[in-house]
Every structure is written in C-alpha cells, then in structure tokens.
Amino acid sequence: MDKILTLGIETSCDETAAAVLCGGRELLSNIISTQIPLHQKFGGVVPEIASRKHIVNIMPVIDEAITKAGVELKNINQIAVTKGPGLAGALLVGLSAAKSLAYALQIPLIGVNHLEGHIFANFLSAPELEPPFLSLVVSGGHTALIKMTGYNDFELLGQSRDDAAGEAFDKIARVMGLPYPGGPEIDKLAKLGDPNAITFPHPKVTGYDFSFSGLKSAVLNFLNTAQMKNETINAADVAASFQKTVVDTLAEKTLAAAEEFKLDKIVLAGGVAANSALEKTLRTACQRRGLKFFYPTKILCTDNAAMIACRGFYQSLEKKFADLTLNAVPNLGL
Numbered sequence: 001m002d003k004i005l006t007l008g009i010e011t012s013c014d015e016t017a018a019a020v021l022c023g024g025r026e027l028l029s030n031i032i033s034t035q036i037p038l039h040q041k042f043g044g045v046v047p048e049i050a051s052r053k054h055i056v057n058i059m060p061v062i063d064e065a066i067t068k069a070g071v072e073l074k075n076i077n078q079i080a081v082t083k084g085p086g087l088a089g090a091l092l093v094g095l096s097a098a099k100s101l102a103y104a105l106q107i108p109l110i111g112v113n114h115l116e117g118h119i120f121a122n123f124l125s126a127p128e129l130e131p132p133f134l135s136l137v138v139s140g141g142h143t144a145l146i147k148m149t150g151y152n153d154f155e156l157l158g159q160s161r162d163d164a165a166g167e168a169f170d171k172i173a174r175v176m177g178l179p180y181p182g183g184p185e186i187d188k189l190a191k192l193g194d195p196n197a198i199t200f201p202h203p204k205v206t207g208y209d210f211s212f213s214g215l216k217s218a219v220l221n222f223l224n225t226a227q228m229k230n231e232t233i234n235a236a237d238v239a240a241s242f243q244k245t246v247v248d249t250l251a252e253k254t255l256a257a258a259e260e261f262k263l264d265k266i267v268l269a270g271g272v273a274a275n276s277a278l279e280k281t282l283r284t285a286c287q288r289r290g291l292k293f294f295y296p297t298k299i300l301c302t303d304n305a306a307m308i309a310c311r312g313f314y315q316s317l318e319k320k321f322a323d324l325t326l327n328a329v330p331n332l333g334l
C-alpha cells in the first residue's frame with residue numbers, strides 16, 4: 001500500500017502554515033508564511049489583524065505546500081488541522097479551509113492539539129525517536145512537563161500556574177525596547193552579557209509546576225528602579241541573568257522528573273526550545289547523566305504545520321477523526 005499523504009494546516013497565532021507529510025515522518029513540504037513584521041509595530045500579535053491575514057494567506061500557502069510536495073490535491077488522503085489552543089478567529093480560518101477541503105475531497109479530517117503538535121515536531125527532526133520519553137513543552141502560551149508513554153498517551157506532570165516562559169521573555173523584551181517576538185532578541189543579547197551579574201529570585205513552586213510571573217515582576221522592577229534613579233543598566237547582563245534563571249528552573253524540574261519517572265529520553269518542544277542557552281544547558285546535563293536529548297531543528301521549534309500533520313497522522317492510526325462540526329477550542333489544554 002502506498003504511504004498515507006497528510007496535509008497539515010496551522011493558523012493558531014501569527015503564522016499561516018501548511019505542510020504535506022508522507023507516512024508518519026517523511027516531510028514533503030513545509031510552508032510557513034509569517035505575519036511577524038505586521039505585528040511588530042504593535043509590540044505583539046493583534047488578533048483581528050492575524051485573522052484577516054490568515055484569510056488572505058491560507059489558500060496560497062496550501063497551494064504552495066501541495067506544489068512543493070510534488071503531489072496533487074486529489075492525492076491527499078487526510079487533513080490534519082489545529083483546533084486549539086490559540087486565537088479563536090485565527091483558528092477558525094484554518095478550520096474552515098480544512099473542513100471545506102475535506103468535504104470537497106471526501107477525505108477524513110483530524111483535529112489536532114497544537115501543544116501535542118509541538119512535541120511531534122521531534123519525530124520529524126529525529127526519525128529514530130519513539131516513546132516513552134519526557135517532554136518539556138515551552139512556548140509563548142504554555143510551559144509544561146509531559147510524560148509520553150505512547151503516541152496517543154500523555155500524562156501531564158506539571159505546568160505553569162501563571163505566565164508561560166515565552167510570555168516572560170516577550171514581556172521583558174518589550175519593556176527593554178526590543179522588537180517582538182522578544183525571545184530570540186533576549187537570546188541574542190544574552191550572548192553579550194554575564195549570566196551571573198544580577199541575582200533574580202528563583203521561582204519557588206513545589207512539584208513539577210512552574211511560575212514565571214514573580215521572576216518577570218522582579219526583572220521589570222529592576223528595570224523601572226534603574227530608570228527612576230536615572231541609572232544606566234547593562235541590558236546584556238539583564239538579558240543573560242534573566243535567561244539563566246528561566247533556563248535553570250526549566251532544566252532543574254525536567255531533570256528531576258526524568259529521574260523520578262526513570263525516563264532516559266528528554267524531548268524539548270515549543271518556540272522557546274529555539275533558545276540557545278536552554279538547548280545547551282539541557283544537552284550538557286543530559287550528557288553528564290547518560291540521558292538522550294532531542295530537540296527540533298529551528299524551523300520546527302516555532303509554529304509550523306509539519307508538526308500538526310505528524311500529530312494528525314498518529315491520531316489517524318487510532319482512527320481519531322473529527323467530523324465537520326469540528327470547532328475552535330481557544331483554551332484547549334494538554
């Protein structure tokens with residue numbers, strides 16, 4: 001039997017994306033049309049603008065994904081689309097396109113959880129990866145530790161009680177006058193600074209939950225106080241010290257969970273997985289402990305439809321299909 005072709009569609013935030021996947025792991029195309037420059041002048045994503053832009057982009061992006069894959073629409077066997085979490089109006093654009101195509105082509109539709117998609121990006125970067133493993137998902141909206149025992153079996157060990165790690169990066173960058181999205185900017189700036197220059201409080205939450213709002217406030221207070229006193233700050237030191245506090249917290253909990261649950265593979269996922277300090281810290285710690293470390297290639301870390309197609313493919317193996325009543329679930333959890 002020929003391998004299944006899955007068309008993936010992702011429009012949960014500010015990227016309009018489509019991808020074609022052959023079988024579970026062979027990526028034929030991965031098209032991402034980013035709206036970042038459009039939202040930059042507002043310092044963050046404007047939901048109304050995001051929805052409008054998705055409407056303009058969605059069909060050309062899908063067309064490009066099909067063409068680049070070297071297939072035709074009639075060859076597609078199933079469509080996987082992000083149903084949440086994300087911006088309601090943005091999600092609805094992808095869902096409408098996916099439902100219309102699935103109906104017209106008379107093929108199955110699969111509703112995908114965006115956060116699960118982030119974890120599945122790793123299967124595309126590392127074809128040899130298989131569950132069980134421990135995954136740290138760090139994105140703009142979520143921070144979570146997940147034990148994955150099978151392709152469709154997840155156990156949430158802990159998550160952020162307030163801000164997500166990416167959110168803290170973005171808010172601090174904004175106050176420092178850096179462009180949106182702030183995560184990559186802080187990452188760049190931190191390379192020029194001393195991570196031990198300033199001691200920010202380590203978030204103190206027991207178990208595997210996280211909290212970043214206290215740390216965020218401490219950094220913002222530091223910046224405000226300096227401004228009020230007319231003191232010049234070393235922005236690179238602030239970026240490096242803040243980043244180190246976040247990275248140490250994430251790494252500490254991840255390594256403790258791997259030990260407690262006897263998992264020897266650690267899988268990093270989500271936009272913040274692109275952070276060079278987080279990647280380096282976890283890689284070094286894993287090497288020391290004899291654990292295997294996985295993280296997606298840069299393009300698969302941030303939002304894309306390849307990861308949605310991959311997640312959808314594994315759902316389809318268990319016949320987890322949706323019907324045309326599939327709706328957006330903006331607050332969908334793990």
Ligand code: KG4
Pocket residue numbers: 013118138139140141142165166167169170181182183184187270271272273274275276301302303
């Ligand atoms: O997963 P993602 O693309 O979108 C969501 O699902 O939220 O993650 C976006 C987040 C943003 O907060 C962005 O600042 C952060 O990922 N990010 C980074 C880096 N690259 C992206 N944070 C820290 N360092 C980076 N290099």
Ligand code: ZN
Pocket residue numbers: 114118139140270271302303
């Ligand atoms: Zn995401």
